[in-house]
Structures are given as structure tokens and as C-alpha cells.
Amino acid sequence: MFKTLVGGMLLTLLPLVAAADELDSGDTAWMLTSSALVLFMLLPGLSLFYGGLVRSKNALSVVMQCFAIGCVASVIWFVIGYSLAFSDGGSMNWFIGGTSKAFLSGVSFDSMSGTIPESVFIIFQMTFVMITPALFVGGFAERIRFSGMLLFSILWIFAVYLPLCHWVWGGGWLSDLGLMDFAGGTVVHISAGVTALVAALVVGSRKGFPRSPMPPHNLTITVAGAGMLWFGWFGFNAGSALVSDGSAGMTMLVTHLAAACGSLAWMTVEWIKHGKPSVLGIVTGMVAGLGTVTPASGFIGPIGGVALGVAGGVVCYFATQFIKRGLKLDDSLDVFPVHGVGGAMGTLLAAVFGAAALGGVGFDRSITGQLGVQAIGVLAAVGYTALVSYVIFKIVGAITPLRVDEEEEDQGLDIVCHDERGYNF
Amino acid sequence: MFKTLVGGMLLTLLPLVAAADELDSGDTAWMLTSSALVLFMLLPGLSLFYGGLVRSKNALSVVMQCFAIGCVASVIWFVIGYSLAFSDGGSMNWFIGGTSKAFLSGVSFDSMSGTIPESVFIIFQMTFVMITPALFVGGFAERIRFSGMLLFSILWIFAVYLPLCHWVWGGGWLSDLGLMDFAGGTVVHISAGVTALVAALVVGSRKGFPRSPMPPHNLTITVAGAGMLWFGWFGFNAGSALVSDGSAGMTMLVTHLAAACGSLAWMTVEWIKHGKPSVLGIVTGMVAGLGTVTPASGFIGPIGGVALGVAGGVVCYFATQFIKRGLKLDDSLDVFPVHGVGGAMGTLLAAVFGAAALGGVGFDRSITGQLGVQAIGVLAAVGYTALVSYVIFKIVGAITPLRVDEEEEDQGLDIVCHDERGYNF
Amino acid sequence: MFKTLVGGMLLTLLPLVAAADELDSGDTAWMLTSSALVLFMLLPGLSLFYGGLVRSKNALSVVMQCFAIGCVASVIWFVIGYSLAFSDGGSMNWFIGGTSKAFLSGVSFDSMSGTIPESVFIIFQMTFVMITPALFVGGFAERIRFSGMLLFSILWIFAVYLPLCHWVWGGGWLSDLGLMDFAGGTVVHISAGVTALVAALVVGSRKGFPRSPMPPHNLTITVAGAGMLWFGWFGFNAGSALVSDGSAGMTMLVTHLAAACGSLAWMTVEWIKHGKPSVLGIVTGMVAGLGTVTPASGFIGPIGGVALGVAGGVVCYFATQFIKRGLKLDDSLDVFPVHGVGGAMGTLLAAVFGAAALGGVGFDRSITGQLGVQAIGVLAAVGYTALVSYVIFKIVGAITPLRVDEEEEDQGLDIVCHDERGYNF
């Protein structure tokens, strides 16, 4: 039990203390694998998932955005990101880390982080900073200009991701407060989801929305991407244990159950409400289940996995309808209702299903006490992200136009921004 | 040598005894990875493989069936499946396990199964119950109604998969008898193959079969799916060792050789018989080689891997011709001749190439003695599956129509069952 | 530090000495995973990457070539290849190994190679002999005849790959000389790149080149393949450490940084020179960065990874322009400028960034001394490959026509060589 807590909640401390642990080759093997798995979630997983969902003329633009963001984020992580997230920030440590590890200085072949080499911890965490901004690409898809998008993403990583990551996992104030976020309900899913919503507001709807249908151009690659996401999410969540033991195993098990239950829940609601279940529905439910279970995944038992999956599938379905049909906000690929809502719900419910009585690992506080902490975490992540990403959009928009003009939108971003076309059959 | 046997044949006992073993982080790392690999075989592997093989108008329906079956099977496994397969069934234990582990009760972060956490054993085995029924989707593809398909699959998991799994791996009568089935010749491939054949008979041929050509709509995704199957099969077979040692290594090696030889064998036969080798041929040979080696994979040496691969490629080629051109049975994606025939052949040949003299791990009985046991296993799996799945089809057919009507078949299942289309280029 | 050297440079000796090491389940787990990852690079990774880049009518032919080469190489490896590469060649050992391990004789469940089972070492190295000849498929794509291609590849594996592999990793003369080639700058990338260039010269340009545009037919699958290559390359490079420790971790980290920097470097150059960045550009830069870092990946630190990535992206960009636009050589998928040039550059730069002063593992010689050794290695690999593959092309061309005739080229290789078509939407 204790090891689980180390693996999950207290992981935040590991890179900070001079690790006296011996290297464990099994833990290292699992973390090397997990790093590869999370990379795979983005490339090609998310790229295909998103790429298939847009219209043919914009397919490459979305894929390109995911790819470029991943590369830029990697370089930032190397230059200063890892340091700002995971090194000691001195008097500012409640907010952000320091610069002592800039350019990964001092990281050698022998540096350790818990039972694994520090290099492995660095690459594992690097995959998280790669995928998070790529998630919000779904919010402004099919109309954003590439250069503005790239500039926004760079600023966002500095101003939103790195602070949040430090708060929660790097020894900042939310970590001090005892927030339970195993693999990124606040840091990843809320931050990406909220940013996508802000993007939809600032950038505006796609031309023709909501009157004209904008059906996915290639659902077989979307489903392929969905399967890759499920596969990679095993590394995302079970890798967040940072060890290869029962805590990783249980995390994988509950993650899987949440994916399956989220899928079936969305499918069922759609079947009832619309009369037919769809493949886009079932894979969206899968993402909703996975996003919801993520923050709780290392703290709960199988029952919790099932409950969070069902909650994700059902609630995110209605959230999607509400945002898109109700509010008529063109968060194109529904990032907010799926990731934002799911991530927030899962962060809160970690305090419920994480309780020992419900098969979880347990925590010191009462359930309501912990729920309060979780609520603070959710509110902080939502509020901070909304505010800062709005400001960044305004700054970037003042420097360079954020969206293409009408005629370009008709022609499609692939030709307009990249001089290439997806298909020549 | 002994450890190999424990990893393979005796694995059936592991979850039953209170495991006193210590956790091995390396074994656990490999089994976490293997679980992810087998999941990947289904999603997106098999989905793409099958999805590409049908006509464009039915592409999503096949993918949807694979996806939904995987989710439903996961939930069944959680609710009662794992318990029925792997817990002690008391006086009925020869046939089926008990209910003591329903809802995974008693499975905690610390529960062990051999040298790995029980949670990892559960998820690894869960991926098997997900993919097996998805295999027979190829038998009734392009004409089945989704709701009937789903109901059939649920009943089939209970009435066919769980008993078979218990017989062979969970301490049931075939396990007592000493049947060698390392990774699922009987439990997976025969059961799926025979069910597909029964499906073809009960549901009937596709409209226009065999007069009209029904070429695959997207062979690049089929080949992508094939590559994913090969990759994932490493987890399927080498993961069935349940440890990370020489037995897993040898299993991976022979699995690989069988895949390569099955591919080349099918390619060669096709080249001779038809004048040209095809990519659909080579990947089908790959699946045939892999399906054939599966039951034997942990018991044989490299020579055995090559032999079983060649046998799979050649025999399954002719079996496919016989079923489809000879008998004119519309097992649409040739599940029976590839998986059923391959799985049966491999189960039998495990008794030949598993012999120490041929580089295998050896067994107590004589070759013919063991061959007898294997034959009993094959006959039991074939007979039981055929009978029970026929009965389930009849029951489901009485409740809800199994296939769409003619006009719907013309229109395609994607629109008719799911209100969506695969492509909008 | 020492362990790293063992893992990398001295790995060549491991299979030769009777390994007294104990099996490490963590190392084994990582090497099982790495083997799967490298397989995945070829199938489906490279197949999709290449498949998407050619015109629709040739898509399957390229995929088929990759698949068939992989299978044939596996069988050769089993029959005699592993023995020729990694067993003792007696008096000829400077050039090639012996035949004592033909048909993997003597390889049992218990055979060890360092801390991992020999079976695992065999399968890991097998994936290298599979992918290397598949790389040069890009050189003669869209016009080669399948049978000539297959014959060429078989002879090439014997006459080029196995000697080179033995020279560098199997205890041959380059290994004696102290050449640093961690994961295949000479053995894999130079050999494949140079062969592709020779192929372009011998086989001749595609009909219409360079006047007619020959745009990729499916860039979404190309990007999918690129993502798979990145993912699989983690196994390719970090698996070449043969252990699961800090050396593997650092190798993965620098590999990743090189991929990201190569991508961004190519993108930036393209953006400056052409005015727009493209997705084909960014993924090509990724491959260039990865190919460049490969030979150095186990010897350098993060700074080296960044430097090699940038060098790869920029230099390979201009090399591509020079070969294709300048020399008008139709190396169809730019294998030489990307893999050949990148591999050579990385092999040389290993002597720079491998120096301890630049964060590398260090070596006994001075930088210039080591640079001399590296230059010898590069020249030997380039010269030997060029000569031998030219001769093989001439021999094969005398036996069977290497390319299809004009009308067949118009019709496309899929129909002409394989009687099938990629798509029926």
C-alpha cells in the first residue's frame, strides 16, 4: 500500500530528493516501455484520431499541428521545461521550479530518480508535455493559421503547463495541499479541455457551423487512432506508478475497465436517444472513460474503474450535446466536453472511489475533506487555464492573425498552410 | 526447463494456489507490456485487418463489432468471467470455475499470481476473452445485424469461451488430462474458427456470393492491421509464459519464425498456382502461421517454429480454397480455414515438435500418447463449440433477426446499422 | 559508465563468450519489448510510411516488398545468417563468422547472451536484418519487378548485410579497430542508403521523372508510419543497449531529442526556403534526425542528441535537393540523402559528441583519433556496399529483368505484379 502511494501521490518528491534507491531493471523496463507508449498516443494515435475527424481538406493540418507541437514541447522540456517543472524553485517553489536543471545539466547516465534512471523519468514526463497541448488542437481545428497556433502553443506550455505540472507533481502548492491527481486530470485533461473551449470562443466558429454538416472524412483512421490511444493510455496511467508492481497492475486494470465502460455507456445512451449506436460514439465514450479515470487511476479499485468509466461515458455525452447543440460553441472535436468535463469529474471522484471502503488505496482525510482538496484543484486548474490561455490568445492574435480568411477556409488548410494534399487516389 | 513448464502448461494452477512467490518486477514489466500488446491486436490490429477486407459500405460495421465485443467481454470478465474461468469450481470444477471472484472481489493491490500481481494476470487474460469472439466477426461480416451480433457474442462468451478457458487453463478436465495448449489453439483459434463456420451456415451467404466479386476496399489498412497482429502476437504467445526469461524468449522466436514461414509458404503456393504472389496472400499466410504456432509456441524450438509456419501457410491456403470455392460456404473473411484449421493443426503438432528430440521442451508421455490427448482436446473444442454456437444462433435468431434485409445489404451496414459512413474524401 | 560500454561497444563480444551472467528478468523484459518495437518499425511502420508516399497504383507493391523482405530475411537469419554474423569465423573472422550456429543449432531455452537469453538476442538482431534491406525499397520503388527485387534482396543480405554486421558487431575488423556504431549507422543506414542510390542508377528513373509530378497518394498513412517509426526507434536504439538501465534510458532520451530536433530543423529550412512548412517535410526531418543519431545514440548526452538532430534535419534537406533536383537521380523515396547521408554524418559525429567533454561516455583515443576510425568505418561501408550491390544488380539483371516495361509502369505495379488493387472505395 505504501509503495503505491509513493508511486502515485508522492512521486512528486522523487526527482527532488537525491535518490539513494538502487536501480531496478524491471521498473526501468516498464518505464522505458511506458514512455514509448505515451509517445505512441500522440504519434500516431491522437494525430490519426483527430486527422480522421476533420474534413479531407484539413486532414494534414491537424496532423501537422500535433506533430509540430510534440517536437516543440520536447525541445522546451530539454531547454528549461523539465527544470521549471521538477527542480526546486526556492522561494517561488509553490508556483514554479528553478533553473538548475536547464539543458538537463547534471543529468548523467548514472543519475537516478527513485528506482529508475533520471533519464527515463525525464523522457516519460516529456511525453506528457508533448501530448497535452496537442489535445487542444481539436478546439480550433479547420480554421487556425499554423504560425499563430505554434506561437500560442509555445507560450501556453510556459505559462500554463509548466506551472500546473509543478503545482501538482513537482512540489508546488497543490501537491502540498494533498491533491490527488495520479496521471493528469488537472495537469493534462482539464488544462487541454478548458483551453479548447477558450479557443472556440476566441477564434470563432468554423464557416457554416452549425448549419452545414462537417462529417469526419476518414473514420477508419479515427478508430485506428482510438485503439492506439487505449493502448498508449496503459503507459500513461500505469506508467505513472513509476514502478512495475501491483500498483501499476491495478492502475492498468482500472484504466482498462473505465475505457470499456465509457465506451458501452456512450453507446447505450446514443442507442437510446438516437436509435442506433455508432462507431464514432463508442470511441468517443472510450476517450471519455479514459480521461475520467486518469486522475484517479492509481488510487482506486476495479469497482471504481467501472464507476468512473460509466460516469465518463454518460456525462460527457450530455456535455457534448450541451456545448455543441445547446450553446452552439464550435469546439470542433469536442475537447472540452470530453477531456475537460471528464478530467474534472475524475479528479473529484478520486476522493470518493479512492477511499479504502470502496476498494481504493485510502487517504488520511475524510472523503469530504479530500473532496474539498480536489475541488480546489479543479477550480484552480480551470480558472488559471481559462484566464491565462485567454490572455495568450489575445497576445498572439495581436502579433499574427489566428485564423485563415474565408476563402482559405473554403479551400482547406492543407493547401493554404502546407501546400500539400492528403490524398491522391 | 522446469520453469518453462510452469510458465506454460502449469500456468493453469497459478491463480488457484495461494501464491507464495515474491513479485518480480521484470516479469511484471513484461506482462504489463504483453497485456498492452494483446489489446493492440484487437484495437486497432484486428479491426483494421478486418475493416479493410470488407466493402467500403460495411467497413465501420466490422470495426464497430470488434470494438463493442471487446468492451462487452471486458465487463463480463470483471463481473463473473474471470471467476468462472480461473477460480475453483468445487464439484463442477471439471467444467467451470466458481463465483468466489465475481466482481474481482478479493483482488487487491497486493494479490499475487506467481511472480506477478494478480491484477496483471487478470488484465492479460482479459485481453484473450476480448479478441476471441472478435475473430468470428469475419464469418458473418457484411450482413449481420448489430444487435443480434452483440447478443450472440455475450451468450457465446458465457457458454463457449469461459468453459473452454476453464477446461484448458483454469484447472478443468482438459488441463487434468494434460492437454498442451500454450496460448490458445483450442480456446481461441478453434473456438473462433468453428463459430465462424457455423455462422456462415446459419446466417447464410452474402447477397451475390459467390458470383459477384467482393474485393477488399482498403488493403493498406489491412496490411497495417496485419503488421499490428504480428507485433501484438508477441505478447499473446510470449506473454503466455507469464515470466520474462528464456521460455518467453524462445516463444517469441518460434512465433516469429512461424509468422515469416507462414507468409512465405502461402506466397509461394499462390505464386505457383496463380502466377503471381499477392499482398493479401502473404498477410493471410502470416495469420495462418501465427494461428498454427500459437498452441505449440511455448513447447517447441526454432525448427518447430519453421515447420508449423510452413504447415500453416500451405494447409490453410488449400483449406480456404476448399471452403470458399469448393463448398461455397461464405465464411466471409475465411476465419475457419485460417484460424480453425490452423489452430487444430498446431494443437496436434504440439505433440510432435514439442518432443525433446525435435528441440521441444519434452513431455512425460510418448509422442503418440500425447498426440492422443491433443486429439481429444481438438475434438472436444470443435464439437462443443459447433454444437453450442449453433444453439445460441438459433436462440438469438428467435429473439431478433440475425441479418439485415436485401435492400439494407445493398445499402451497406454502416448506414443501416450505425448511421455513418466510413469515408468522405 | 563501464556498463554502458559493455552495453554498447562491447556488445559484439557478448554472444561469443560463454556467458556466465545470470539472467536479469528486467533486462529480458526490455529486450523482448525492444524486439517487438523494431518489428513494428517495419510492419507496419515503414510499410505505411513508404506505401503512402508512392502513387495509388503502386501502393501495395511497396508494402508487399517490405513484407516479403522481412520474411525472407527472418528465414535467412535462422538458417545461417545469425551464425555468419555472430559466431566465430576462425581464420576468416575478420570478415565473416562461422557456420556453427546454422539453423540456430545449440540455442536452447537456457542459452544466455549477457544477462538475457540468447533467443532474445537472436530475435532482436533478426529485426535489424529484416528492416535494413526494406529501407532500400524506397530507391527503386514504382518500377521494380517483384521477382528481381526479391532475388536481389536475398543476395544482398548474404553479400552485404551479414559481412557488415559481422565487421561491426560480430567481432570483425571494424569492431577490432574500435569503430563506434551503437545501433547501425554503418550496418543499417549507410548500407541501405548507398544501395538505394546504386539502385536508382542501375534501374533508371521512373517514367516521367523529373517532369511529371508524382505526389504521395496517402499522406495520412505516411504520417502514421512516421509515428510508428519514432515509437519503434526507441527499441532500435535503446534496445541496442541490451540492458534496462541508465544507458538505455539515456539512449532513448537522446534518440527522442534528435527526432524532435530533426523535425523542427527540416521544417524551419523548408519554411524559410519555400515559404510554408509541410507535414511531409517534418516527418522526413524526423527520419533524418533519427537516422543521424542512431550510430551515436548510446555514446552521447542530451546536447549531442540535439546537435545530431539539427544536423540531420538541415544537412539531409539539402542532400535531398541536391540528389533529386541537382543530380536528377530518381532515388524515389530519398533513401540515400536521408539514411545514407544521415547515417554517415552520425557515425562521424559520434567521435565528437561521444567525447566525455561534450557529455558523452568518452573513449580511449583522442577525438581526432576516434574520428579517423569512424571515417574508416564510413568509407568501408560506403565503398563495400556500393561495389557489391552494383555487382549483385548486374547479376540479377542478367537472370531476370529488373524493371517492368513502360506500359506496365503506366498501369501500376499492384495490378501488374500482384493482381490486386489498393482501394475500392
Place this chain on the structure above:
Amino acid sequence: MKLVTAIIKPFKLDDVREALSEVGVSGMTVSEVKGFGRQKGHTELYRGAEYVVDFVPKIKLEVAVSDGDVESVVEAITNASRSGKIGDGKIFVYNLQQVTRIRTGETGDDAL
């Protein structure tokens, strides 16, 4: 000469081609089109957004025939493609001024 153009249901193409062979037509050109008419389209659903697709897939068949053959060709197509359900399609006949066979330069009925 006349050009007979027919818009038919996709799965009827094989039948029509056979019927045309029987009346001696040895050449034709087909293309994929989308039709809009009395036949209802279908509903599609993407994440809860339902919308109606009015266009249904059709095959367009073009056959150039000599004046004397028009009637038999139209009849052959009609019979082979009729299912009696809405959406069976239409046949249009145009006047053709001139036909040339590119390979030989033949014109007129010889070029058919």
C-alpha cells in the same frame, strides 16, 4: 448517332452491362455520381449531430449508339435496372454530332 445516358442504382451495374452485351453493345463509359430526387437519402449521426444526406450514390452510364439501336438499348437498360422502387433512375438520350475512334481515326458508326 445518339448518346444514351442512364442514371442507375449502383448494384444494378452488372445486370445492365450484361443486358447491353446481349443487344450487341460492346462499349460504354461509367462514372460514379450522386443523385437527388424523389428517393429519400439517409440520416447520418456524428457525436449527436444528426443530419440528412439527400444525395444517394448512383452510377451514370454512357453509351454511344447508332440511331437505329437507341430503342433496343433503352429497353435493355430499362429492363435490367428496374426494381420498381423509387430511385431506379432515368435514361436520357442526346444527339451526337460526331464520333471519332482515337486509335484509328475512324468516325461515325464505324467508330462505335
Place this chain on the structure above:
Amino acid sequence: MKLVTAIIKPFKLDDVREALSEVGVSGMTVSEVKGFGRQKGHTELYRGAEYVVDFVPKIKLEVAVSDGDVESVVEAITNASRSGKIGDGKIFVYNLQQVTRIRTGETGDDAL
């Protein structure tokens, strides 16, 4: 009867279809074509190889109408698809000798 064929910009299709409904046209056939004309194409770039694609995607619309309706139909299409920019497209009108509705065998204006 006449066949009115229009080559229009793809994103104008919905507007044109609505405009045609308003003038009472209930059937049409559309297909995807590529146009070459005054409208410039675009440049594509593949690994440094730039080339110009002159063909731009267009939609071809075919509407069979009775002689009296030609004018209103042409006008409806023109108005709905005009953006005033180069590449708006063309409308061609042909003579139609005969129309048959396959389902019923009706011919002439009744078949429209």
C-alpha cells in the same frame, strides 16, 4: 427538353440546390470533376519538389428540365453560385431527345 449542366465551386452546391428547389426542380445529378481555366490552381510541395496543380476541384451538376424551365433554372443557378470571383464556372445547355423514368417507363416531361 433540355439538359442544363453547370460547373460550379464545390462549396456552392448547397446554395444551388436550394435555389433549384425554389424554382421547382426536384431532381438532379452531381459529380466531382476537376476544372481547368482562368482560375489559378495551387502549388504543391513534396520534399522540395514544387509543382503547380492547374486543376481545381469543381462540382458538375446536371438537371434535365422541360424547355420552358430552362431560363429560370439557368438564372437560379447563376444567382446562387456567383461569387464574382474568377472560377465561378459555366453553365451549358444541351438538347435532350428523350427522357425515360426507369421505374415507370414514363417518357418526356412526365419522366422528369
Place this chain on the structure above:
Amino acid sequence: MKLVTAIIKPFKLDDVREALSEVGVSGMTVSEVKGFGRQKGHTELYRGAEYVVDFVPKIKLEVAVSDGDVESVVEAITNASRSGKIGDGKIFVYNLQQVTRIRTGETGDDAL
């Protein structure tokens, strides 16, 4: 005015377009079609099931020209697309009643 329609082999399109430029044709519309005729199709094989595909890929080219240009256009197409092998294709010429340029509303020869 006339509409010249040619069914040609796909890889001849570039040559034909250039030839048309040379005789002063500045606009055309092309589409992908499948042809059936004397030219043999090919065999396809899927898991041992061989079948013959009679339809071969062709390009259909439509060029509206003024009456006087018909001859030169037909000749240009013929020369540029002839390979002398079966399947080179056909050229059809129709009468065009009316042409409108949507952008300007111009009609007749001015609209071409």
C-alpha cells in the same frame, strides 16, 4: 457551339492538355470514369478468388468550343492521345445550345 468530349487513357492527360493549349483552348473540365470496350481489363485475385475486372480507368475530358474550332480541337486531342493501342478512346461531339459564364453572365462564344 459544340461540346467535345474525349475518353482517353489517364496518363495521356498532360499531353492532351498541352496540345489543347497550343490550339488556343484555355478551359476544360475533366473527370475520372471507367471504360468498357475492346481493351481487356485485368484479373484480380483475393485469397484464391480470381475475377476479371472489365472496366479500365479512363479520363473524360469536356471542352466547349465555338463551332469553328471543333475540327482543330478534335485533331489536337487525337494526335496527343493516340498510342495506336486498343483502348486509346473516343471523341464525341455534341451540339451546345447555350453557354453562360456564371461570374459575368456572358453567354455564347464570349463565355468560353
